[in-house]
Amino acid sequence: MKILVIEDEVKTSAFLKKGFSEEGHVVDLANNGVDGQHLAETGEYEVIILDLMLPQRDGWWVLQEIRKRRSDQAVILLTALDAVDQRVQGLRQGADDYLVKPFAFSELLARVQNILRRSNIRTDEVLHYADLGMDLLRHKIWRAATPIPLAPQEFRLLAYLMRFPGEVLTRTRIAEQVWDMHFESDSNVVDVAIRRLRRKVDDPFPDKLIHTLRGVGYVLELRH
Template sequence: MPRVLVIEDDETTAREIVAELTVHGMLAEWVANGREGFERASQRDYDLITLDRMLPGMDGIDVVAEMRRAQIDTPVLMISALSDVDDRVRGLRAGGDDYLTKPFAPDEMAARAEVLLRRRQPQPAQRLRVADLELDLVSHLAYRNGQPLTLLPTEYRLLEFLMRNSDQVLTRAMIFETVWGFHFDPGTNVIDVHIGRLRRKIDSAGQLALIHTVRGTGYMLTAAHDSLPVTS
């Protein structure tokens, strides 16, 4: 069971985070002070840390920066009421692995936590593979059933993100921020357009469909159809 340290000074938010992570099979511990959070992270082995941006005792930016200086490489999901791009960049440059703004949907937070947990697991050094779909990380070439696929640069980045997190539901916000690199605009259809193009290249007629839409949430790349979430 993954162990998560929740560093959050607002009790209501902290309880919400702990409850959602528990539902997703994680063991969460809560501390309300930045200094205490850093000390706990230094003394114990955690699989993930959720870190509030503004904390008493020690600011969230300082906490993650001190962790990285101390060679603590635990993935950090920063959570902040500050939504400007500059602050997000500061958090990521200090050593944060992802940045989520408040208010947030609990399932979005849990989905990001699961992605960070999976990212920490060893990945094949040269290739990613899901069923008969392969991605060569050195040559940046993709193959389906041994046949080469012609992908544009954005399509390659999108496919790599989907394959690195196969069997996981990825929200549109997660995809947009990772592949395009800036804050998600819920009014844009750019993700749906690129997913559609990628589908036509990967899931051609007669082949097992690998890219699936999770209604109201985002997308999932999987070869195991029985693992797909139930939607209404």
């Protein structure tokens, strides 16, 4: 899952990035309303975590701009503004949820998961392809009923492949979505990660699922 955090408090944004990354998600950060709105408009995020008291442009403006473009974008307001009328205003202006600081990360994570379950935004709790299964919320992977332990980065990589079965994904696209980095032609980070993933997901089983399209990228596909 890809998450955008728009938050000007450095400690809070670093805490959120660390927490969501440990859960296996990719996190982008913006520390003001203008940059946050630009990322929200140009990127694809399952959830946006939005502070209201931001420099340059406040969170109310950012939320308004997001809703002009997309009515289905999941947005959680995370703010120190705790008055009832402010909460009501946030929800009426289109926020999916409103959490007051200070907060527990476990509660924020639960709210994110609940929003995704309710709105079914580009993800299901469990992904399936052939005999391969993945539980996104419980971080469990199995193939032919055999559990497969994966590191967080491997989990993100496999989840991305499973979201686009049969579609060839370029190294650039994989690097941007899984590692949140720009791919350089002399870098083998994607290839190394794919090899590690194959050792766990493909090598112990007769049917291979992860295939290479030479010079282009990789595809999750069952071939007979």
